[in-house]
Every structure is written in structure tokens, then in C-alpha cells.
Amino acid sequence: MRDFLPFPDFSDAAAPRDVSRLRAEVRAFLDEERASGAIVPGLQTWTSFDRGFSERAAARGYVAMTWPKRYGGHERSAFERYVVCEEFLAAGAPVGSHWMADRQSGPQIMRNGSEALREEVLPQIAAGKLTFGIGMSEPDSGSDLSSVRTKAEKVEGGWRIEGRKVWTTNAHHADYLIVLCRSAPKTEDRYAGLSQFVVPLDAPGVTVRPLVNLTGEHELNEVVFDGNVVPDANLLGKGGDGWKLVTEELAFERSGPDRFLSTFGLLKVLVAAQAGNPDSHAAIEIGRLVARLSSIRQLSLLIGDLLEQGRSATAIATIAKDLGTGLEQEVPEVARRLMAERPARGATDSAGALAFAILSAPCFSLRGGTREILKGIIARELGLR
Ligand SMILES: Cc1cc2nc3c(=O)[nH]c(=O)nc-3n(C[C@H](O)[C@H](O)[C@H](O)COP(=O)(O)OP(=O)(O)OC[C@H]3O[C@@H](n4cnc5c(N)ncnc54)[C@H](O)[C@@H]3O)c2cc1C
Missing domain, CATH: 2.40.110.10 (Butyryl-CoA Dehydrogenase, subunit A, domain 2)
Incomplete structure (x- = not known):
């Protein structure tokens, strides 16, 4: 078997980094957005489009966080960006207008674009005013x-x-x-x-x-x-x-919190339903999901560190995507078993969140590369094919 490097050094896993102030600021911003009706919990994902939300997030410095100031960025760490992203996703914020530009298109242009192109688009992405596909x-x-x-x-x-x-x-x-x-x-x-x-x-x-x-x-x-x-x-x-560029881009696309938090809104519904009257069977099922979630998050953080160091992370990012989307798909399956409500498409309550997750789930393991293709990449990276 080929050497499976670069593999993160787990001994250094999640060195303490105090981001409590940033987290509190982001949560306060998200509370305001929720109060104004811009966030509909359980019914939006990272593809939900709202240009206004993205512009307001950008005005607070939550877009292009790691980019150089001369392109409108904020020169913050990849970990700080990660914290903002996971808070947005956990809240179910409609980040679709800036998400792909911030996650991969902007960084791709920064690495491989002409200076004219960088000057034309990067400051506008950083201001939340441009959407990329x-x-x-x-x-x-x-x-x-x-x-x-x-x-x-x-x-x-x-x-x-x-x-x-x-x-x-x-x-x-x-x-x-x-x-x-x-x-x-x-x-x-x-x-x-x-x-x-x-x-x-x-x-x-x-x-x-x-x-x-x-x-x-x-x-x-x-x-x-x-x-x-x-x-x-x-x-x-x-x-x-182009092939080299695409491959590099996919490592960024496959390893972030958007690959395991797509049904987090429904998980919160499940947890809330247990409040005050916990059921031991439900607690076990939810506990299993939460345990998986926290270990996949740890993996995703470690990949973020590798990518920030400019190291290749193809194998491990591919594993993270496969594990993460599997978890995202499992949440509605567990919810289906535990929730008393029947799924109701279009409803704005927990039954609506259940229907939304059930109908969205099949695509999680297609977008960004199918499960079979990911398995093939992992096997190749391990030297098995
Ligand atoms: C919600 C959603 C959003 C998307 N957004 C975008 C986007 O913004 N931009 C974009 O470019 N694409 C996007 N896609 C497309 C996505 O990347 C493709 O659907 C995906 O890569 C699979 O390609 P395909 O649909 O052509 O299926 P195919 O490649 O035709 O595959 C069909 C089936 O055959 C299996 N298969 C194919 N080849 C092999 C093999 N060699 N070994 C074993 N099994 C194999 C696949 O796993 C799959 O099950 C999106 C897809 C979805 C569902």
C-alpha cells in the first residue's frame, strides 16, 4: 500500500484557539437576521440565495475573511473563517449568494487568475455583491x-x-x-x-x-x-x-462544514423535541449522530489546517465528504423514525423541516462527486488501484 500521506498529525489535533468573541459576534448577527425574517430555520441551506444577507454579512467582515486586504479581504485565519462558516450553516442562514465565490471561485482566481481579473472581481466578492457558479x-x-x-x-x-x-x-x-x-x-x-x-x-x-x-x-x-x-x-x-486546477478546487469543495451540516437544522428539531421529556431510545439515536458529527468536524478542521499550509489533501478530503454526506443523509432517516409529525412539504414548522430534509438528502451524495467516484479516488490515493 502506498504511503497515505499527507495525513494530519492527530497528536496536534485542534490546538486550543480562542474564538469565543468571534463566535459571540457572529451569533449576535445571526440573531438579528433571524429576528428580521431573513433566516427560516430548517428550510434553508448553503445554496439558498439572498443577496441582501450576503451583503450584510460582508459588511461585518464575514466574507473573504482570509483574503489579503488589497482585494477587500480581512487577513484573518482559516480557522476564524471556519468558525463563521459553521455558525452560518448551523443557523441555517441563506448563504448561497456568496458561498461558492468565498469557498472556491475567489481563492481559485487569487491563485491562478490574471491581475486584471483579480482586481475586477475579488473586491466585489468580498463586498458580497457577486455570485459565482x-x-x-x-x-x-x-x-x-x-x-x-x-x-x-x-x-x-x-x-x-x-x-x-x-x-x-x-x-x-x-x-x-x-x-x-x-x-x-x-x-x-x-x-x-x-x-x-x-x-x-x-x-x-x-x-x-x-x-x-x-x-x-x-x-x-x-x-x-x-x-x-x-x-x-x-x-x-x-x-x-485545467485538470490540475479542478482537482485542487475540489479539495476545498469537499472538506468544509457544508459537507456535514446540511441537515443540522433538522437535528436541532430532533434535540428540541426531546427537551423536558427525554426518551432513552431517541437519546441513543441522537447521541450516535452527534458523536459522528463531532468526529467528522474534527477531521474537517484538520483538513482545513492542511490546506492552509498549502499541502495536498485529496485523499482525506474525499473521505471527509463521503463520511459527512452519509451523516447528512442519516439525519432525516433517524428523524423519520423518531418524530411524531408526518413530513409536510412547504410547511414552516418541524414537519416542513422534515420534508425539506428528506427531499434534499438524495442530492448530498451526488453534488461534488458521487459516492462511487469518491470511493474510487480514495482507493487510488491508497495505491489500491
Ligand atoms: C444538487 C446538485 C447540485 C449540483 N451542482 C453542480 C454545480 O453547481 N456545478 C456542476 O458542475 N455540477 C453540479 N452538480 C453535478 C454533480 O457534480 C454531478 O451530478 C455528479 O458529479 C455526477 O455526475 P452525473 O450526474 O453526470 O452522473 P454520472 O457520472 O452519469 O453517474 C451516474 C451513476 O453512475 C456511477 N458511476 C459513474 N462512473 C462510475 C465509475 N467509474 N465507477 C463506479 N460508478 C460510476 C455514479 O456514481 C452514479 O451513481 C450538481 C448535482 C446535484 C445533484
Whole structure:
């Protein structure tokens, strides 16, 4: 078996870092948002879109927290950012407007974008004013992204994009999509000749069409590019290295608290239902969930440390996503057994939260890479295939 490094050093796990003041400030902000009706507990997730919420969060310094000040950031630690993210998710705040830009698109542009592009978009993301989407999947390319057929052709001063993306979360709200394209003909090395571009969605030649999900909401989209041209400055990296960029990005996408807190609102409902009249069977079931939650959180924190040190975390981030989404899916299963209420889609009480979680859960182990694909990556990283 291959050396399974880099593996976090558990002996140094969660060195004490006092963030109690920050946590209290964030909770006070979230209380205000709850009181104003911007947060509907149990019925929103990290894809729920509310530009106003994101702008207010940004004004408090909760977006672009780790970025350099010259790009509108706040130069705080990755751990402080983690605390803010988990508080937002635990509260069920509608963070969808800034989430992907803050989590991966902005950092990707910071690492691999031209200076012109950085100056154009990063301060606006930091102000909560821009929404980004991820343009990786296509109708015939989901798990095997190297087979994408969206084409980028070099033209005078830029690149002409033609093709179709699908399952694009919040593209109907997004200002930009980072689009994975084939920019050179396929060779024996199927991972070569791919590039990522930052594509404005208000350009002529771009069409966004809705795809309604199981909860009845319009969150996903099909995006068609019909010959729109993006400037050279919008190419990420040096061109042809799109596969490397995508792989790096996915480690950030797969390991954060958004991969184990999607049904935390329902878990809180379950706990609240036991208040005053605890049932020992329910306590055991809930206890098991909470124990899993805290160990996955520990793993996720350790990966955050690795990524902050600039170390690769592909294997362990993939494991974290698989464990985390498994837990997210288990919560509605346990809730179904323990709650007296029948799920009621559209209701704003606990029965509504149960229905929302049940209908949302199947997608948790699809988005960001399916369970089978994750298992394959883990096996490869372990040297087993
Ligand atoms: C809610 C949601 C949000 C999403 N948001 C986005 C987004 O914003 N941007 C974006 O680009 N994409 C997004 N996606 C797409 C997501 O990344 C893909 O659905 C996912 O990668 C699977 O691809 P696919 O749907 O084409 O399925 P396929 O790749 O066709 O897979 C179908 C089935 O076959 C299995 N399978 C495929 N290949 C193998 C293999 N080699 N070995 C074993 N089993 C295999 C898969 O596990 C799966 O069960 C989203 C998806 C969902 C559900």
C-alpha cells in the first residue's frame, strides 16, 4: 500500500484557539437576521440565495475573511473563517449568494487568475455583491469530467466558448461561472488540453434555463454557451492545466462544514423535541449522530489546517465528504423514525423541516462527486488501484 500521506498529525489535533468573541459576534448577527425574517430555520441551506444577507454579512467582515486586504479581504485565519462558516450553516442562514465565490471561485482566481481579473472581481466578492457558479458538469460528463465537450477556441484577444453545462447551482442568480472547457484537441492523455475560464453570464450568447429539484425549487440550471467570447485575462492558470486546477478546487469543495451540516437544522428539531421529556431510545439515536458529527468536524478542521499550509489533501478530503454526506443523509432517516409529525412539504414548522430534509438528502451524495467516484479516488490515493 502506498504511503497515505499527507495525513494530519492527530497528536496536534485542534490546538486550543480562542474564538469565543468571534463566535459571540457572529451569533449576535445571526440573531438579528433571524429576528428580521431573513433566516427560516430548517428550510434553508448553503445554496439558498439572498443577496441582501450576503451583503450584510460582508459588511461585518464575514466574507473573504482570509483574503489579503488589497482585494477587500480581512487577513484573518482559516480557522476564524471556519468558525463563521459553521455558525452560518448551523443557523441555517441563506448563504448561497456568496458561498461558492468565498469557498472556491475567489481563492481559485487569487491563485491562478490574471491581475486584471483579480482586481475586477475579488473586491466585489468580498463586498458580497457577486455570485459565482461552478461550470464543470455536462449532460454527458459528470463523474468523468475529463470528457467535457464544451469547447474554448482561441480567437483574437480572447476565447470563444461553445457548449452546454448542466446541474449548475444558482446559475440563474450568478454573475460569473467558472467553466471547464476543452481548449486543445483530445490526445492520449485525456487530462491534458483542458482549461478553466471565468465567464460573465450576462454576455450575449449565454442562455440559462431552469431545472426544478425534488423540493420543487429552482436551484439548478442548464447553461448554454453559443459562441460568446471571453477576454484572455479571464483564463485561469496558463491554459491546458485545467485538470490540475479542478482537482485542487475540489479539495476545498469537499472538506468544509457544508459537507456535514446540511441537515443540522433538522437535528436541532430532533434535540428540541426531546427537551423536558427525554426518551432513552431517541437519546441513543441522537447521541450516535452527534458523536459522528463531532468526529467528522474534527477531521474537517484538520483538513482545513492542511490546506492552509498549502499541502495536498485529496485523499482525506474525499473521505471527509463521503463520511459527512452519509451523516447528512442519516439525519432525516433517524428523524423519520423518531418524530411524531408526518413530513409536510412547504410547511414552516418541524414537519416542513422534515420534508425539506428528506427531499434534499438524495442530492448530498451526488453534488461534488458521487459516492462511487469518491470511493474510487480514495482507493487510488491508497495505491489500491
Ligand atoms: C444538487 C446538485 C447540485 C449540483 N451542482 C453542480 C454545480 O453547481 N456545478 C456542476 O458542475 N455540477 C453540479 N452538480 C453535478 C454533480 O457534480 C454531478 O451530478 C455528479 O458529479 C455526477 O455526475 P452525473 O450526474 O453526470 O452522473 P454520472 O457520472 O452519469 O453517474 C451516474 C451513476 O453512475 C456511477 N458511476 C459513474 N462512473 C462510475 C465509475 N467509474 N465507477 C463506479 N460508478 C460510476 C455514479 O456514481 C452514479 O451513481 C450538481 C448535482 C446535484 C445533484
